[in-house]
Amino acid sequence: MLSKLGRFFARLFREWGPVIIAVLLIRSFLVEAFMVPTGSMLDTIEVGDFMLVNKFIYGVKLPFTDRTILPVSEPKRGDIVVFRFPQEPDDPEPADRYVRLFPRSFPLLPVYWDRETRFFKWYIPNNYIKRCVAVAGDTVVYRGKQLYINGKLQVEPWVVHRDPRRLPGLNPLPADFQRQWEADRFYKSDLSAYVRDHFGPVVIPEGHILCMGDNRDNSEDGRFWGPLPLRYVRGKPLVLYFSSEAASNPPNILKIVTSPWAIRPGRIGRIVR
Numbered sequence: 643m644l645s646k647l648g649r650f651f652a653r654l655f656r657e658w659g660p661v662i663i664a665v666l667l668i669r670s671f672l673v674e675a676f677m678v679p680t681g682s683m684l685d686t687i688e689v690g691d692f693m694l695v696n697k698f699i700y701g702v703k704l705p706f707t708d709r710t711i712l713p714v715s716e717p718k719r720g721d722i723v724v725f726r727f728p729q730e731p732d733d734p735e736p737a738d739r740y741v742r743l744f745p746r747s748f749p750l751l752p753v754y755w756d757r758e759t760r761f762f763k764w765y766i767p768n769n770y771i772k773r774c775v776a777v778a779g780d781t782v783v784y785r786g787k788q789l790y791i792n793g794k795l796q797v798e799p800w801v802v803h804r805d806p807r808r809l810p811g812l813n814p815l816p817a818d819f820q821r822q823w824e825a826d827r828f829y830k831s832d833l834s835a836y837v838r839d840h841f842g843p844v845v846i847p848e849g850h851i852l853c854m855g856d857n858r859d860n861s862e863d864g865r866f867w868g869p870l871p872l873r874y875v876r877g878k879p880l881v882l883y884f885s886s887e888a889a890s891n892p893p894n895i896l897k898i899v900t901s902p903w904a905i906r907p908g909r910i911g912r913i914v915r
Contacts, residue, residue: 682855686800690889695724697877708873717774726874729867730767772853772863776846784841805859811840820844829867841865879914
């Protein structure tokens with residue numbers, strides 16, 4: 643019986659092993675699928691858009707880590723980028739609930755044991771999507787919903803403003819505004835509303851970029867949680883391969899599959915810009 647079972651698994655590995663390895667390599671180094679769960683990039687990208695992301699364009703990373711092993715290029719102003727959300731921890735929380743089963747030297751296995759449910763948990767920090775509006779060394783000012791880079795008003799045809807209000811800024815502006823911004827003091831705090839429509843000036847630190855959503859009044863972005871480290875950038879969207887109005891946050895694949903009337907065929911095949 644055991645020999646038959648062993649032969650079965652050996653045959654299964656011979657037939658499917660190369661396919662699985664090829665898929666893992668492509669997903670880890672070249673192209674990965676990504677679904678947009680929120681409306682921060684409206685009208686450029688809709689909630690429920692599924693896209694292929696070029697993971698090679700900004701450098702090859704060790705799978706499931708932030709370590710770049712082959713640098714290629716860096717994001718430019720105007721690029722839409724997919725990135726690891728910087729406010730999420732490296733390990734699931736609370737720390738006393740989850741135990742990592744494999745050392746970090748095995749990045750392909752981010753598996754944890756959940757002491758509460760007594761079951762395994764696969765944990766990878768969530769990916770977000772925004773537009774790069776400034777790079778290292780740029781001076782950024784956002785006044786009255788207008789973006790200035792190095793003193794020049796930016797023409798942003800992709801930006802939408804759905805809230806007619808203009809929220810007041812900090813007055814007077816703190817002398818340590820740059821330090822507070824880099825320390826994430828404006829993220830989910832009493833000061834958050836004061837930087838939505840009036841932000842800066844700040845200088846983007848070396849090794850970082852500033853990302854903002856195209857749906858500027860409804861985007862939790864770099865104005866609040868600070869500059870984005872380049873090591874967190876995952877890739878650049880290529881094309882929409884599917885789109886559904888039935889998508890939700892968190893994604894419910896069953897709802898999407900059982901709602902064919904919600905498919906948006908006009909968006910399928912669009913290049914993401």
